Structures are given as structure tokens and as C-alpha cells.
Amino acid sequence: MSSRTARRFAPLLALLLLAVRGSALPVESEQTVFQSSAYTGSSLPVPGPTKSFWTHGTADANPLAAEGSEGALTSEADVCIIGSGISGTSVAYHLSNLVKAARVDVSTPVSAVILEARDFCSGATGRNGGHLTPYSFVYFNGNLKLWGEDEAIRAVEIERYVFSEIGNLVDKHGWAEKVDFVPSGRVTMAYTQDLYDQIRLDYESAVAAGVDVSADEWLTKEETKERYGAAYPAARHPGSNVWPLKLVTEFYHLAKQASPAYNLTLHTRTPVTSFNVASQGSSRKWALETPRGSIECSYVVHATNAYTKHLLPQFEIIPTRGQIIAVRANASVEELTNSALVLKHQYWFPRPVSDPSEAPLVIIGGGRQEVGSPEEYYTTDDSVTNPKLGKHLRDFLPSVFPEKFAAGREPEMEWTGIMGYTPTDDPYVGPIQDTESIKFDGQYVVAGFSGHGMPRAFGAAEVIARMVGAELDGSGEWEVPAWFPRHYLTTA
Ligand SMILES: Cc1cc2nc3c(=O)[nH]c(=O)nc-3n(C[C@H](O)[C@H](O)[C@H](O)COP(=O)(O)OP(=O)(O)OC[C@H]3O[C@@H](n4cnc5c(N)ncnc54)[C@H](O)[C@@H]3O)c2cc1C
Known part of the structure; x- marks a missing residue:
């Protein structure tokens, strides 16, 4: 099924997805059958969001918070990226690599600008659970039934690719301590026989399809009890805990310093409120409107995730609120281990400490499925918590x-x-398809990561950068990497 066909039958597909993937799934990425037709729009990011540990846990957590928020607004750019989360910043980073490697053959510097409604990286990326964990085989059987074997394998491959690429960057630039990159793996505990059977089926389907699962480990309930303190059988996967905002800040710095042929600007506190065709006689295609004035762009990338519908109502992306607390443990990291853990719909890990006998701060999120809180769906209000x-x-x-x-x-x-x-x-990844009223020439989208963006957005952003790069160098030719799931593409 092509992704466009699939999305036309979205409500039906969501039900099918629920049936094939099951409902008792770990972490934020549970399948919810949304009444997407009942939801028509999304707000801009709201003012005064709650303060997360990642954005405000230390005084120096977000040095780019207000970058480019005052003074003159850039008046034009080759590429305008809306959103400064991991998706938007990664597009800027991958574009910088293309320019540096001269794969974008341009005689004048490529100019790119990131426009961010609030502080730098203050959306989901700056407020999430901090798990960078590829789903090595989780969901494999469901993906196999929905998309076929090649696509199910690619859905694994993109996540492994992203995890490995980010790990390589962390090693190459010595960021591990700076961004709290702790590749200690994640343990998913199977708290019911149904969930165990489901994960086991995913595993066996993946093995039958030739997926390498040698880095994954099964634990008996006795082993899990011994290591982590709860008696459930479990699967342990490679993965890392990370300070997401700090990681994305490093991506931005790399992009900014990449090459004299690449001129990157960031304007925070600059929401894009609408877009229009550029003024007559302009060499640019689009004009983005902001409260600070308008900016003309040759290409536009919407990396606006939960807020995408505000500018692009045709996309079926439903905002859903998640909640996290940072609480001090009553035991040392030695006793807790530094592994990330998932039980029922809660996921957590201890923050790194300088002395392993110290009681760490533990970041724990999730739970809305257990509490049954319909107020978390269809809302963009992250200025409040739910008691x-x-x-x-x-x-x-x-x-x-x-x-x-x-x-x-x-x-x-x-x-x-x-x-x-x-x-x-x-x-949704790729060029925005024309609607009856708008021809979206030169506009792209990379959004809708459904609570599981850390191991996917960086790879999806690379594909967008290749597409835009092909426009910039005039070839118009881009190749989809072997590891990229075709069913993510807007052009499929
Ligand atoms: C509570 C919670 C826990 C999560 N836990 C995990 C986890 O542990 N692991 C994991 O893999 N994923 C997790 N996720 C999901 C993950 O955070 C997202 O999938 C990922 O961060 C999406 O990145 P993004 O850049 O696409 O979106 P975002 O980070 O949301 O960035 C979009 C940006 O666009 C800006 N924006 C929107 N509209 C406009 C506009 N019109 N003009 C200008 N700017 C605009 C927003 O302000 C925002 O900064 C979690 C998410 C939440 C909320």
C-alpha cells in the first residue's frame, strides 16, 4: 500500500494497526485510534511552557534559547526551516554537510535560516524522556503485515542507522560527557503474558526476515529481578540516555561552523504565522510571515511536528501531551544501574552522577494510558501539568x-x-503535495514522529536535506537511502 493510499484510509488503518501491533505497547509510541477527521487545526506553540529539566535544569542548559530573537530579521534565504527541534536542526546540519562535501554545487554561499516560535529547541525535543533507543525488533510483525518485509526491515534499519550515526558524532567530537550520552541500553519488561507473546512474535518475525538481533538480549524474570529489581521477563536492547537539547545544540554548532559556503542563521521567538507566494519580481518562491516581518525563501522545510496542522491543515498530525517528572531516587546508581527501563506505560532512567554511590535524579514519563486522561489528546498546551x-x-x-x-x-x-x-x-517526509488550492512548489515536511522521534528524525532530516540539496544544485535528482522506509515518503 502506498503511503498516500494508506493515509486516505487512515482511520481504518489505525484500527488495523491496533489489531496487528496490539495495545499494550511500551513507551510513548502506543497506537491511539484518533478521530483525526474531528480535529481540524493546531495552535502555534503556546507561550510560557512548563520548564523541563533539559531546558532549565542547569543555568547553562540552553545557551541558544534567545538567539536571533532581537534586531533585524533576515530578509531572505535559500532555505527556511520552520522549527528548531531535532528535525529542523538536523536538516540544517545535513545541508551543511552537503555544502561542505560540495555535493551542492553552488557558486554563491547557501543561506539557511531556522525560525523558531519560542526558545531554541523548546518543543518536544526539549521536553521529552531522553531515550535514544532504536526499536530493534519491537513492532516488526505489525510493520511486516502492514508494509511488507522490505519496509519492516527498513523501519529497523533507519533507527539503527540514526543511533550509530549519532554515536559516531558523539565519539568523533568527544561530546559524551557534554550531552550526557550514556549508551547503557534499555530494558522492556513484559508485565503480561500477552505483551511477552507479542514482543516474542516481533522478535521471531525479525529473525525470520534476517534482521540481526545479536545485540538484543532476553532476560528471565529471575534475571530481571536480580539486575533491576522487578520480576518480569524482559528484552534488553541497545540504546542510549541523552540530554536531547544539548545534543541538538551541538548539531547546530557543527552546522554553523561547517563551511564558508554555508551561512546559517537562527531566529528564535519568531513564529511563522502564515506563508504566501513571494512578491512579484522576487527571485524567491515563498514569503513566510512572522510578527517581526516577512522573510522570502526559495525552499521551505516544515519541521513543526505536533504544530504542523497550523500551517498545513491537510496533514493528519494530532497533538498529544506527555508528562515527565524528575525525582530523586532513594538508592545509588550502583543499585539502580544506569540502564533505561520500561514497565507498563512508564519509562525512566537515572541521570549520570559523578559518584556512583550518589542517589541520582530519575527522569520518568508516560502513564497517561493507565490514568485514562482524554484531556491529553488534541491539545498543544504544555504550559500546564495534569495533577x-x-x-x-x-x-x-x-x-x-x-x-x-x-x-x-x-x-x-x-x-x-x-x-x-x-x-x-x-x-511524513518529503515534498508537500499540491492541494486543490495551493501548489506547494519547493515546500517540504518532516513531521509526525508519534512519540518516537529521537532515533528517526535525524535520518528523516538527512533525506530532506538531500531533496533540497538536489534543488539547490539544479540536478533535481535525489536518491532515497537504502535504510529509509519508503512508506514515510509523501511521494510514495
Ligand atoms: C513528554 C515526551 C516524551 C517523549 N519521550 C521520548 C523519548 O524518550 N524518546 C523518543 O525517541 N522520543 C520521545 N518523545 C518524542 C520526541 O521528543 C519527538 O518525536 C521529537 O523530539 C520530535 O522532534 P521535532 O524536531 O520533529 O519536533 P519538536 O521538537 O517539537 O520541534 C518542533 C519545533 O517547531 C516549533 N514550531 C512549531 N510551529 C512553528 C511555527 N509556526 N513557527 C516557528 N516555529 C514553530 C516548535 O516550537 C518546536 O520547537 C517524547 C515527546 C514528549 C513530548
Whole structure:
């Protein structure tokens, strides 16, 4: 099924997806059957968002927070990227690589600008759970049924590719400490026989399709109890904990310094409120309107995730709020281990500490499926938290690990963030298709990561950069990398 066909039948597909993937799935990426037709628009990012550990946990957490928010607005650029999360900043980074490698053959410097509505990287990327974990075989069987074997394999490959590429950058530039990159893996505990059977089926389908699962490990309930303190059978996958905002800040710096032939500017606190065809006689195609004035662009990339519908109502991306707390453990990292863990719909990991005997801050999120909170869907309001969900998150760890977490302990920070869910849980990547009223020549989208963007957005952004690069060098020819799932493409 092509992705456009699939999306036309989105509500039906969502039901099918629920049937083939099951409902008891770990982490934020659970499948929800959205009434997407009932939801017509999305707001701009709201003012005064809650403060996350990643954006405000230390005084120097977000040095680019207000970058380019004052003074003159850039008046024109070759490429305008809307959104400064991992998607938008990664597009800027990959474009810089193309220019540096002279694969974009231009005689004058390529100019790119990132326009961000609030502070730098203050959307989902600056407010998430901090797990950079490829789904090595999780969901494999569902993807196999929906998209066929080649696509199911590519859905694994993109995540492994991203994890490996980001790991290589971390090693090459010595960022590990700076961005808290701790590749300690993640353990998914199967708390029901159904979930165990489902993960096992995913695993066996992946093995049958030739996916290399040698880095994954199965644990008996006794082994999980011994290592992590809860008696459930579990699967352990490679993955990393990370400070997402700091990682993305480094991507920005690399892009900014990449080449004299690449001129990158960032304007934070500059929401794009609408777009129009550029003025007559302009060499550019589009004009983006902001409260600070307008900016003319040859190419536009929408990296706006949960907020995409505000400018592009034709995309089925539903904003969904997630909540996180940062709470001090009552045990050392030695006792907790530095592994990320998933149990039921909660996911958590301890922050790195300088002394392993110290009690770490633990970042834990999720839980809305267990609390049953419909108010988390169809909302872009991350300026508030939900007390019901907050109580659930506070109670969860002490109830499962009473010897490691103190009941009644208040979190040091608590925040919300907005995810963008699509009917298939997969993002939209590529040129925006024309509608009856608008010809979207030169506009691209990379959005809709459905609560699981860290191991996918960097790869999707590379594909967008290749597409835009091919326009800039006049060849118009781009190749989709072997590891990229074709069903993510808007052109499929
Ligand atoms: C609570 C929570 C927990 C999560 N946990 C994880 C996890 O542990 N692991 C994982 O892989 N994924 C997780 N996710 C999902 C992950 O964070 C996202 O998939 C990913 O960050 C998406 O990146 P993005 O750049 O596409 O979107 P965002 O980071 O949301 O960036 C989009 C940016 O666009 C800006 N913007 C929007 N509209 C406009 C406009 N009109 N003009 C200017 N700027 C605009 C926004 O302000 C925002 O900064 C979580 C998400 C949340 C909310």
C-alpha cells in the first residue's frame, strides 16, 4: 500500500494497526485510534511552557534559547526551516554537510535560516524522556503485515542507522560527557503474558526476515529481578540516555561552523504565522510571515511536528501531551544501574552522577494510558501539568521499587511536552503535495514522529536535506537511502 493510499484510509488503518501491533505497547509510541477527521487545526506553540529539566535544569542548559530573537530579521534565504527541534536542526546540519562535501554545487554561499516560535529547541525535543533507543525488533510483525518485509526491515534499519550515526558524532567530537550520552541500553519488561507473546512474535518475525538481533538480549524474570529489581521477563536492547537539547545544540554548532559556503542563521521567538507566494519580481518562491516581518525563501522545510496542522491543515498530525517528572531516587546508581527501563506505560532512567554511590535524579514519563486522561489528546498546551497524571508518576516507582524510591517524595521538576501522532505512527517526509488550492512548489515536511522521534528524525532530516540539496544544485535528482522506509515518503 502506498503511503498516500494508506493515509486516505487512515482511520481504518489505525484500527488495523491496533489489531496487528496490539495495545499494550511500551513507551510513548502506543497506537491511539484518533478521530483525526474531528480535529481540524493546531495552535502555534503556546507561550510560557512548563520548564523541563533539559531546558532549565542547569543555568547553562540552553545557551541558544534567545538567539536571533532581537534586531533585524533576515530578509531572505535559500532555505527556511520552520522549527528548531531535532528535525529542523538536523536538516540544517545535513545541508551543511552537503555544502561542505560540495555535493551542492553552488557558486554563491547557501543561506539557511531556522525560525523558531519560542526558545531554541523548546518543543518536544526539549521536553521529552531522553531515550535514544532504536526499536530493534519491537513492532516488526505489525510493520511486516502492514508494509511488507522490505519496509519492516527498513523501519529497523533507519533507527539503527540514526543511533550509530549519532554515536559516531558523539565519539568523533568527544561530546559524551557534554550531552550526557550514556549508551547503557534499555530494558522492556513484559508485565503480561500477552505483551511477552507479542514482543516474542516481533522478535521471531525479525529473525525470520534476517534482521540481526545479536545485540538484543532476553532476560528471565529471575534475571530481571536480580539486575533491576522487578520480576518480569524482559528484552534488553541497545540504546542510549541523552540530554536531547544539548545534543541538538551541538548539531547546530557543527552546522554553523561547517563551511564558508554555508551561512546559517537562527531566529528564535519568531513564529511563522502564515506563508504566501513571494512578491512579484522576487527571485524567491515563498514569503513566510512572522510578527517581526516577512522573510522570502526559495525552499521551505516544515519541521513543526505536533504544530504542523497550523500551517498545513491537510496533514493528519494530532497533538498529544506527555508528562515527565524528575525525582530523586532513594538508592545509588550502583543499585539502580544506569540502564533505561520500561514497565507498563512508564519509562525512566537515572541521570549520570559523578559518584556512583550518589542517589541520582530519575527522569520518568508516560502513564497517561493507565490514568485514562482524554484531556491529553488534541491539545498543544504544555504550559500546564495534569495533577492526576502527576500523582500517578509520583506513586509509580515507590509502588514497584519501595526499597529504591521513597513514597511521597516530591519531584524536583515536572513538565509537559507535545507529541505529534499520525494514524500510522510514522512521520511524513518529503515534498508537500499540491492541494486543490495551493501548489506547494519547493515546500517540504518532516513531521509526525508519534512519540518516537529521537532515533528517526535525524535520518528523516538527512533525506530532506538531500531533496533540497538536489534543488539547490539544479540536478533535481535525489536518491532515497537504502535504510529509509519508503512508506514515510509523501511521494510514495
Ligand atoms: C513528554 C515526551 C516524551 C517523549 N519521550 C521520548 C523519548 O524518550 N524518546 C523518543 O525517541 N522520543 C520521545 N518523545 C518524542 C520526541 O521528543 C519527538 O518525536 C521529537 O523530539 C520530535 O522532534 P521535532 O524536531 O520533529 O519536533 P519538536 O521538537 O517539537 O520541534 C518542533 C519545533 O517547531 C516549533 N514550531 C512549531 N510551529 C512553528 C511555527 N509556526 N513557527 C516557528 N516555529 C514553530 C516548535 O516550537 C518546536 O520547537 C517524547 C515527546 C514528549 C513530548
